[in-house]
Amino acid sequence: MSDPYNVLNVPPAADDETIRAAYLAAIRESPPDRDSRRFEQIRTAYEKIATARQRMSFALFAPATVSFDDIIRSVSADFQPRRPNTRQILHLLGGK
Numbered sequence: 001m002s003d004p005y006n007v008l009n010v011p012p013a014a015d016d017e018t019i020r021a022a023y024l025a026a027i028r029e030s031p032p033d034r035d036s037r038r039f040e041q042i043r044t045a046y047e048k049i050a051t052a053r054q055r056m057s058f059a060l061f062a063p064a065t066v067s068f069d070d071i072i073r074s075v076s077a078d079f080q081p082r083r084p085n086t087r088q089i090l091h092l093l094g095g096k
Contacts, residue, residue, distance in 0.1 A: 002041065004046070004048045005045075008049070009026070012055075016050070016051060023042065023045075026042045027042060
């Protein structure tokens, strides 16, 4: 599932008018007769976040899939892999 905010190129804090304007601009750039797949992505994205109520619903109930890039960004630059100690291994195995 693609992020509707990225598809429409709007920030998550955008209001209804901004989202509608971005939707109309995207539709003008990718009409259905030229690129039907892109048109469907744009239409679906707009339907998910068109109103404040839909944006709230999307934020609460949309499945959040974590990408590899998200994981890499969340790891700090000074991360150094190391061997786990005995206590960590026992904890992972369900011991004390």
